[in-house]
Amino acid sequence: MLPITPAFCFAHARRGFFELVDMEKNAREGKKGKPVSPIAQEAVKPSTRCSRSNAPSTAAALTSGLPRAKRRANPSRRHAWLLRERDTLWRSSEVLKPMNYMLRRWIDFARFIDDGRICLSNNVAERALRGIALGRRYWTFAGSQRGADRAAVMLTLITTARLNDVDPKAWLADVLARLADLPTSRLHELLPWQWKRLREAARPADQQAA
Structure with missing residues (x-):
């Protein structure tokens, strides 16, 4: 029997960032609400950072005849961005939790780059x-x-x-x-x-x- 190969879900990873930019929820909670994080806002923009990997055609586009180095280029830039931004944060920062969740599992999040059959999310x-x-x-x-x-x-x-x-x-x-x-x-x-x-x-x- 072949070993199980994990492939992690981008939708679940992004959920932690979305919670930090939910202004309506913060307004309802008042003083108890978490401050809106600029890094989380950048992470969930429709066409940038971590959100870019959520496009349905991304996996097919990245695995359609391009050299391995080019297929890995965009995810590598996102990985570098997460590392760079994490180094600027205090240990108590709320946005560290979703960032570390992705960074500690990055190999499994980027699994779709090598295998176009893998979905970016399990939605x-x-x-x-x-x-x-x-x-x-x-x-x-x-x-x-x-x-x-x-x-x-x-x-x-x-x-x-x-x-x-x-x-x-x-x-x-x-x-x-x-x-x-x-x-x-x-x-x-x-x-x-x-x-x-x-x-x-x-x-x-x-x-x-x-």
Whole structure:
């Protein structure tokens, strides 16, 4: 089994900076509110510093045929900026916390530079899990650990179908109808991506063109 390679989320890293520039929150808290940090403001500007890495096309752009040195240039400048600004701060500065969070994990934050498959944030995964989290009270009625395991399996199958742009209801209905009579050697045909490919190949030519 290959070791797990961490790839950290820029959205979570930037959250600490955003909290320090939330003027409305500071106004509500009055004297207890944290002072607005100029460094945090610079970090979250839409087109500069740490925010620049949050553009959806950045990973693809940085890994599309450019030499390794050039692909690393922009993240290296951001890393240098964080180090330079950190050296100017007092140890009690509030902005040190989000800065150190990124700097201590920079290798894992910059992992997307070497592998364009890596997302800059896990926002998509979190949104996919939101429905499950909202319905968590209902999972207490699974009845047993075995029931909970079955629910987890079904949710995994449904999500896998959606990720492959397959209608989960149509896929499950077809799988359940064919599963008992399908030879073991052909079970792979029921995997969502295989199922979709075989269905598309079986469509009439005029429908495929449409």
